[in-house]
Amino acid sequence: MYWNEKCECMPREELKALQLERLKQTVERAFHNVPHYRKVMQENGLEPHDLKSLDDLQKFPFTRKQDLRDNYPYGMFAVSLSEVVRIHSSSGTTGKPTVVGYTRNDINTWSELMARALASAGVKKEDVIQNAYGYGLFTGGLGVHYGAERIGASIIPISGGNTKRQVMIMKDYGSTILTCTPSYALYIAEVIKEMGLGPEDLQLRAGIFGAEPWSENMRKEIQEKLGLMAIDIYGLSEIIGPGVAVECKYQNGLHVMEDHFIVEVINPDTGEVLPPGELGELVFTSSTKEALPIIRYRTGDISRIIAEKCECGRTSVRIGRIEGRTDDMIIIRGVNVFPSQIEHVLLNIEEVEPHYQLIVDREGLLDRLEVQVEVSEKTAFDEVKKLESLTNKIRNEIESVLGISCKVKLVEPKKIARSEGKAQRVIDKRKI
């Protein structure tokens, strides 16, 4: 089901012409209104008019998360705040948060893209959408919300958490669509079972799940347990939020909203652009964003481009499932965690050395994080209670930085393997 057939099924030649026209405007705007872009373009001997074809985009330098941080909070905005109507941001746990802004047109675009994404999952205005993505600075909740309103479906802005109430509402209000992270969907399924209910007691028909990596096995499980069709959605706040790419009912790759974003896959080590089918880092360029134009943003997400035409009739390229990260970021219960955050906490605790390892596992349906920390000469370990209070102190500090609970385990010195190059900080035992 299409929301905007003209755009979604546009012939590729026409689409490419539209991309180039819009991209030229974006580069022009970025050059003139964002000092960072002007500086890096000039450093590379580039002017906006050097972009004559879509292939010329490859000459332009990449933008990284660090660039957004260096220009915190509004330095990357191409418009004045009087034109900005919305601000979202990352939690900022790895340093300064990344701040993103939207003009009224940007919100319009985003609503349109989310309407397409929901329609792609079969959402109509008769549907009742239970939106269990978090509302707030996180783009998930409001992104779905605006798309649902655009379609005219009834949205229940329940946000995440309070799972028993979620199930009660799902049953009593007759929710037909569920939107949340895939791991939360599985958790909800478990609670439904615990409450003595099953899919037959619910009206669920489709779910749009994203914001963390998942697998085909998880999809099967979610579909069986909730009795719905599970659709994968991709997005990140730096680009716009959810709605950058979404699956259709064929569930075979995510259609990129190419009339608004240009996707490339690069070799993360060399920066070289890779042909369709090859695995590499996803890079996105926005072509219509006003408040925060973004040129060749390195997402850190690993996937591939699928160029073959999809049976659904949409003409856009697709991206495969996200298969990993280029950095050591891990996503635990929907929260982005960088090992460096834990290192930072440990450096500030005198009694231990910053030798640590993160063990991530899934017990039942919930992710568990265990932080192993080596004791050292400086650790006063003669008394159990002192060690226990040290463990608690480390745990409290980590939890307050990450915002998720964890277990801290003290281990013997040199227990954690030292490697020649990059230390293996994360052992992810989850089977997703």
Added chain:
Amino acid sequence: MVMRQLSVFLENVPGRLRAVTSILASYAINIRALTLADTTDFGILRLIVDDPDKATQILKERNFAVKISDVIAVEMEDTPGGLDKVLEILEKGNINIEYSYAFMGSKPKKALVIFRVDKFSEAIQYLEKGGVKLITNDEEVWK
């Protein structure tokens, strides 16, 4: 009048205690007393050995976390009420015992008890004033 005790941090997994005893055995270091405090994840092995400095050095060389701390070792009559008398002195001095363990010395009819207390020097004062015999690492009870 101080007894020097070794504390070794051990993970609570099979074989870790033996790892320590094997090393000490290979260097002919004799263990005179031992106690193991355990939690879910880790244990603390406390040891009185005949050569604490050498034991510390060889364990550290093998990456164990080892610390020497001062404890009080008391020699008492191995008869009913022997321990009670010592504890009475500590209680009157408002001394808190963090942990304690007992073992037999080589002298007949004598028992040895190790105390780790919060106020170390005060505790020693009270015990000496109360006529309690304190033992050090060099005493002949070890030989």
